Amino acid sequence: MRIGIVGGGQLGRMLALAAHPLGIRSTVLDAGDECCASDVADHIHGTFDDVAALEQLASRSDVITFEFENVEVEELRSLTSTRIFPPLDALAVSQDRFSEKTLFQSLGIETPRFAAIDTIDELRNAAGEIGLPAVLKTRRMGYDGKGQFVLRESADIERAWNELGGTPLILEAFVPFDRELAIIAVRSREGTMATYPMTQTKHIGGILAESIAPPPHISKETTASAVQAVTAIAEKLDYVGALALELFDCDGRLLANEFAPRVHNSGHWTIDGAECSQFENHIRAVLDLPMGSTACIRPTAMLNLIGRTPALGALAHFPDLRIHLYRKAENPGRKVGHVTISADTHEALDAALTPIRRLIERYTQR
Numbered sequence: 001m002r003i004g005i006v007g008g009g010q011l012g013r014m015l016a017l018a019a020h021p022l023g024i025r026s027t028v029l030d031a032g033d034e035c036c037a038s039d040v041a042d043h044i045h046g047t048f049d050d051v052a053a054l055e056q057l058a059s060r061s062d063v064i065t066f067e068f069e070n071v072e073v074e075e076l077r078s079l080t081s082t083r084i085f086p087p088l089d090a091l092a093v094s095q096d097r098f099s100e101k102t103l104f105q106s107l108g109i110e111t112p113r114f115a116a117i118d119t120i121d122e123l124r125n126a127a128g129e130i131g132l133p134a135v136l137k138t139r140r141m142g143y144d145g146k147g148q149f150v151l152r153e154s155a156d157i158e159r160a161w162n163e164l165g166g167t168p169l170i171l172e173a174f175v176p177f178d179r180e181l182a183i184i185a186v187r188s189r190e191g192t193m194a195t196y197p198m199t200q201t202k203h204i205g206g207i208l209a210e211s212i213a214p215p216p217h218i219s220k221e222t223t224a225s226a227v228q229a230v231t232a233i234a235e236k237l238d239y240v241g242a243l244a245l246e247l248f249d250c251d252g253r254l255l256a257n258e259f260a261p262r263v264h265n266s267g268h269w270t271i272d273g274a275e276c277s278q279f280e281n282h283i284r285a286v287l288d289l290p291m292g293s294t295a296c297i298r299p300t301a302m303l304n305l306i307g308r309t310p311a312l313g314a315l316a317h318f319p320d321l322r323i324h325l326y327r328k329a330e331n332p333g334r335k336v337g338h339v340t341i342s343a344d345t346h347e348a349l350d351a352a353l354t355p356i357r358r359l360i361e362r363y364t365q366r
């Protein structure tokens with residue numbers, strides 16, 4: 001079997017690494033001369049809107065998938081010879097924060113209050129209605145906290161508009177959450193669904209720094225409401241593959257922030273901490289194979305390596321640490337790798353994490 005992946009970043013690399021032991025050949029489409037997935041996959045050079053390159057990818061693949069949301073939907077739609085999963089309608093909804101939150105609302109999934117903003121007057125009115133603090137975000141193309149401005153007082157309205165105005169925007173109430181959570185579901189081509197245990201995530205400056213699965217102290221009711229929300233989204237979109245839903249936890253009440261129609265950083269722990277990883281299950285789902293177990297083996301933490309790759313020897317000093325380096329060029333704010341560690345209890349995990357956090361913090365460049 002052959003899988004084609006639009007995008008050759010670390011998610012493409014980890015998808016190809018998961019495909020390899022199953023005997024599935026991966027080809028990635030990426031414009032970079034040397035992308036980090038090209039170590040482990042065939043590489044077609046081309047931009048995501050290069051129809052000839054997409055057709056070449058299609059000719060080498062039984063199914064096409066994508067590892068990045070900000071790809072051109074229309075060009076992908078033109079590829080009629082090869083099936084593409086997840087569905088492009090799901091990709092289109094996820095590309096626009098306003099459509100995404102409108103979908104959540106239509107499914108009865110609670111969100112922060114929000115309004116679409118196209119003019120500074122609309123921003124002034126919405127800030128009055130929603131109240132401050134609030135977060136102004138670009139509707140499209142934002143990731144890792146980019147394209148966002150937190151408005152704390154009315155004087156920020158003009159500043160935020162000067163920074164982001166001119167492109168379609170959304171204003172959201174600022175949520176004073178207790179913590180952030182994510183849930184990853186996988187859905188097969190015939191509609192079978194499974195969810196991984198939830199993940200507690202911690203972002204710094206809009207970038208995921210650390211996650212723990214399952215979250216320490218989570219009620220059955222909170223888990224059930226997350227499962228219900230992600231199931232409703234996947235069913236509504238007739239979804240196939242892995243889907244991540246990011247949530248704010250306000251004392252057990254969940255507000256949906258966004259979903260990603262792909263494998264997701266909040267699920268990287270599943271490579272080492274779950275029976276079958278999100279990457280393998282995504283591949284199984286899109287290629288119409290039965291899915292593997294989503295059960296968590298032991299409490300597992302994942303720490304992102306951001307900006308700079310720590311010395312391998314320093315990481316390897318921790319015998320239980322599982323190391324994933326992406327071989328990406330170093331740049332502040334860039335995810336260049338991740339590590340995971342598992343333990344029998346959350347207490348033991350917390351103790352094991354302290355020196356690892358200290359080491360990673362020394363190298364991190366946000």
Ligand code: AMP
Nearest residue numbers: 112135143144145172173174175203206
């Ligand atoms: P996003 O790009 O929407 O995932 O935002 C990145 C991060 O910014 C989130 O993971 C939160 O930590 C923070 N954030 C985004 N939207 C809000 C909000 N409405 N209220 C509070 N924090 C937010």
